Amino acid sequence: MPVLYEIRRRARQIAPQVLLACLAAYFGYHAVQGDRGVLARLRLEQELAQARALDRQLAQMQARLARDVGLMRPDHLDPDMLEEQARLILNFGRPDDYLVLQPGSGDPTQK
Secondary structure, three states: OHHHHHHHHHHHHHHHHHHHHHHHHHHHHHHHHOOOOHHHHHHHHHHHHHHHHHHHHHHHHHHHHHHHHHHOOOOOOOHHHHHHHHHHHHOOOOOOOOOOOOOOOOOOOOO
C-alpha cells in the first residue's frame, strides 16, 4: 500500500508539469507546421515572389503589345510594322530576302 500511495503523491506533483509540457509541445508544433505557421509563411512569401515576377513579365509583354498596337493605328500606320506583321501572319517574303535560321529557335511564327 505505501508504494501505491507514493505513486499517487508523485503523480500529483508531476501532472501540472507534464500537462504544461504537452501544451507547449502542441502550440510549438502548430506555430511551425500549422496553417499559419512559420513554414506556411515561407511558402506564401515564395508564392508572392513568383507572382510578382510573373506580374513584371506580363507588364513588359503588355507594354510591348501596346507599343505594337500604337504602331498599327490607322491615323499613324508604320509601314515597317505593317510589313513585319504581314510577313509573320502570311508567311511571305520578298525574293531578295535572306533568312538566317538559328538553331533551337523553333517555329518563327510562334512568340
